[in-house]
Amino acid sequence: MPITPKKNQYALRAIFELAKHRGQGPKKISEIAEIQAIPLRFLEVILGQLKGSGLVESKRGFYGGYFLTRSPDKISVGDVIRFMDKPDSSTPCAACVSSTNCPFCGNCAFAPMWNQVNDAIFEIYDGTTIQDLLNKEKHIKREMHRSS
Secondary structure: OOOOOHHHHHHHHHHHHHHHOOOOOOEOHHHHHHHHOOOHHHHHHHHHHHHOOOOEEEEOOOOOEEEEOOOHHHOEHHHHHHHHOOOOOOOOOOOOOOOOOOOOOOOOOOHHHHHHHHHHHHHHHHOOEHHHHHHHHHHHHHHHHHHO
16 A cells, blocks of 8 residues: 655645644744654755745745745645655656666556556545645544543
């Protein structure tokens, strides 16, 4: 079963945290790291990458930090994952462990299955917005409050 790499999980958590504070000014990287339990060094790199996506911007200075450029209902989980997983020359085939010169290229019984799995996963990712996740968190908190 495919697992979302940590960098993608961290990128989603960072976007999620920025979404929770959208419209309240820039959020400091140290606060995002602490609240979302992301190692600061990883978060610095991830937010630097996310700036290139057009989803996140930064403001320098004492009152600076990071902020979303789009409404959370206009950002899907798939948008974030696709940006973080931009293909490069070392990206392996979904059906192969070899990153180059796959010995089964064009004649692989596994490729169609793995492509179907990836399509199904992205159907869920693309159908889930950051706003959906914010709503889910609110619902969970309400339920927890009621049961205590």
